[in-house]
Amino acid sequence: KQEVTQIPAALSVPEGENLVLNCSFTDSAIYNLQWFRQDPGKGLTSLLLIQSSQREQTSGRLNASLDKSSGRSTLYIAASQPGDSATYLCAVSGDSGYALNFGKGTSLLVTP
Amino acid sequence: DTGVSQDPRHKITKRGQNVTFRCDPISEHNRLYWYRQTLGQGPEFLTYFQNEAQLEKSRLLSDRFSAERPKGSFSTLEIQRTEQGDSAMYLCASKADENQPQHFGDGTRLSIL
Numbered sequence A: 001k002q003e004v005t006q007i008p009a010a011l012s013v014p015e016g017e018n019l020v021l022n023c024s025f026t027d028s029a030i031y032n033l034q035w036f037r038q039d040p041g042k043g044l045t046s047l048l049l050i051q052s053s054q055r056e057q058t059s060g061r062l063n064a065s066l067d068k069s070s071g072r073s074t075l076y077i078a079a080s081q082p083g084d085s086a087t088y089l090c091a092v093s094g095d096s097g098y099a100l101n102f103g104k105g106t107s108l109l110v111t112p
Numbered sequence B: 001d002t003g004v005s006q007d008p009r010h011k012i013t014k015r016g017q018n019v020t021f022r023c024d025p026i027s028e029h030n031r032l033y034w035y036r037q038t039l040g041q042g043p044e045f046l047t048y049f050q051n052e053a054q055l056e057k058s059r060l061l062s063d064r065f066s067a068e069r070p071k072g073s074f075s076t077l078e079i080q081r082t083e084q085g086d087s088a089m090y091l092c093a094s095k096a097d098e099n100q101p102q103h104f105g106d107g108t109r110l111s112i113l
Helices: none
Strands: A004-007 A010-014 A019-025 A030-038 A044-051 A056-059 A062-067 A072-077 A086-094 A100-102 A106-111 B005-007 B010-013 B019-024 B031-037 B044-050 B053-056 B065-068 B075-079 B088-095 B108-112
Touching (some): A010 A019, A019 A030, A019 A086, A019 A106, A030 A062, A044 A062, B005 B088, B019 B088, B031 B075, B044 B065, B044 B075, B075 B088
Antiparallel strands (some): A030 A044, A030 A086, A056 A062, A086 A100, A086 A106, B019 B075, B031 B044, B031 B088, B065 B075, B088 B108
């Protein structure tokens, strides 16, 4: 059974800092990996999708990397802003490519 | 593209009642997913449709849970004889094909009294 772990569980940083969120998964036979953002009481917003054949994806201040063989992904956020405060979730889909297995998330607080 | 729409946003009901939630996916997305999320946890996969076919339902939590997508467009998730442990956020997602990201709605929050 695929297990997804996210470290740290919570993080507080001052505005302007660069930061890294970590995600690890136990079964390297994944189809793709997706990073999401979730604001309190809301659904999930897709940030980045990395196919199993890719090493990284970038969108604006966000960069996600994937090392499938070691079962790891990182989400790098550059020049953090208070508006980045949210819970960030990592999810992987298996060979069948449909069900996403989620970690518990990293709760990020960016202080002004 | 108006995004994934879920209705209602909140549902409060007494234990033992039946509840039904609706999800309208992004138009032309033929894949639709249901998840459940409890406090402090990531979403947990429940079931999956491709068009009107339910291709995976073994992860539905019990036989009290059922889902339909009769015409391959909107979907409903029903919980019969609700229990306290059913209190959670129920999320719907859709995507266009295997290589696209899943897009989520804002969920239906269920509270069982």
